Amino acid sequence: MIEFVLNGEKVSWEGPDTERLLDVLREDFRLTGVKCGCKEGECGACSVIFDGELANSCLIPMAKADGAEIMTIEGLRELDCFRVLDRAFAEPAAVQCGFCTPGMVLAAYSLLKKNPHPDENEIRDGLSGNLCRCTGYRAIVEAVKLAAKEGGKW
Amino acid sequence: MVRPENLNDALKTLSRGGMTICAGGTDVMVYPPENARLLMVDRLPELKLIEDLGDAVRIGAAVTFTEGIESPIVPELMKAALRRIAAPAIRNMGTFGGNIGNGSAKADSVLIDFVLDAKLELASIRGTRTPDIDKFYLGRKKLDLAPDELIAAIFLPKPKGSWYYEKVGGREALAISRLSFAGVIDVRDGVITSLSAAFGAVADTVLRFKELEAMLTGKSLDEARAMKPDFIAAYDRAIVPIRGRVSETWRKEVCLNLLRDFLSQNGI
Ligand SMILES: Cc1cc2nc3c(=O)[nH]c(=O)nc-3n(C[C@H](O)[C@H](O)[C@H](O)COP(=O)(O)OP(=O)(O)OC[C@H]3O[C@@H](n4cnc5c(N)ncnc54)[C@H](O)[C@@H]3O)c2cc1C
Ligand code: FES
Ligand code: FES
Secondary structure: OEEEEEOOEEEEEOOOOOOEHHHHHHHHOOOOOOOOOOOOOOOOOOEEEEOOEEEEHHHOEHHHHOOOEEEOHHHHOOOOHHHHHHHHHHOOOOOOOOOOHHHHHHHHHHHHHHOOOOOHHHHHHHOOOOOOOOOOOHHHHHHHHHHHHHOOOO | OEOOOOHHHHHHHHHOOOOEEEOOOOOOOOOOOOOOOEEEOOOOHHHOOEEEOOOEEEEEOOOEHHHHHHOOOOOHHHHHHHHOOOOHHHHHHOEHHHHHHOOOOOOHHHHHHHHOOOEEEEEEOOEEEOOEHHHHEEEOOEEOOOOOOEEEEEEEEOOOOEEEEEEEOOOOOOOOOOEEEEEEEEEEOOEEEEEEEEEEOOOOOOEOOHHHHHHHOOOEHHHHHHHHHHHHHHHHHHOOOOOOOOOHHHHHHHHHHHHHHHHHHOOO
16 A cells, blocks of 8 residues: 655555556645656656655656655645746746646745745756647746746745 | 665665665666565665865766756766756755666766766675775676665865866757767866767767877877877777667767867867
């Protein structure tokens, strides 16, 4: 039996050790804000916060999830700082098809939590594991700058 | 799944066989072995420590790249290589031990282990041993690691003198390094007291040629400058690149250019 904390709630799960956290979150816990884009760690659509750090849930075997604290975009939505990120992403049209957005928002959150006033390079590095096919990144970088300017309790 | 509380329990479990060691999972999960039983070492307290030993640093195998970058003790040369690894999410999960266990000549932290003559601490219920990193890599994806052994830590000497690091990648952040170079040189009163140069992702393992490095040790900077063409030519003969996606001649040319640049930045 694998036990972990998911968006603040204790949960348990049973299955193969190497089942991907990504699949379990989407299929067993119905958290569909976690997206699947590659299953190779290349796109960041499956991003979660794992023990306080940004991680690709497609590369996390359920055995590793045991004893961990995991937050998905659904959990972040409950935090006050989400409103700052939400507004910031809406303003410069940083969302088009929206597929990359949950991962981008989590990457932005994770960056701002460590570094509340990142410069352009730090923002680009912070988002470097998250691919977007629509926006060309400019607007997303602007959104993170905006969120940093407004500030929040990250 | 087994998640041992301490190293001893982990080694006992490992000795019974049938388990795959897993730390960050960033390599294991690219092609997850079916029905594998994972021995989780990611939170083993003995593998999570970074210690300052004076001339060297002991880095626990389960320390992540992010923890390495954030540590005040880890040498800047290592951090320069860590910062160039993929993206934050990979650096947050990927570990020093996993980078070695992966066995690839492209592993970015391993290049630094080679150039600084790191030793590994390997543990099993039979005891521990501390092989030199270059003895541990036997060939392409071949490691001197017994089935009941795990990597407990890396002993990384601190660089003496000045260092140089360069990674030439495909796509900036994510592509696994196609080619990387690290050099360390110590010059005292105009005389080279030590020099080391390592090339990553060129051959089956990281390349170092200690007999060529010896050409310049003990020489003055003037003598070294005069010897530079011969020195580069010797590397040109010694480096035998593998056939990769990037052409062999290109790989070798980049290697030699990085070596030249390393020397000129140090007045040679
Ligand atoms: C998208 C992506 C980008 C990447 N980019 C880079 C890059 O730029 N540079 C780079 O160097 N690597 C890169 N990697 C590879 C990988 O992230 C690293 O090799 C990382 O160090 C692996 O560590 P881990 O803890 O995740 O290993 P795991 O996946 O947990 O393990 C890897 C291997 O080592 C073994 N192992 C783990 N810990 C131990 C131990 N303590 N003792 C003995 N064996 C052990 C495992 O059994 C397994 O065979 C990338 C991977 C992905 C998916
Ligand atoms: S699905 Fe995990 S990184 Fe693409
Ligand atoms: S908005 Fe479509 S992938 Fe980013």
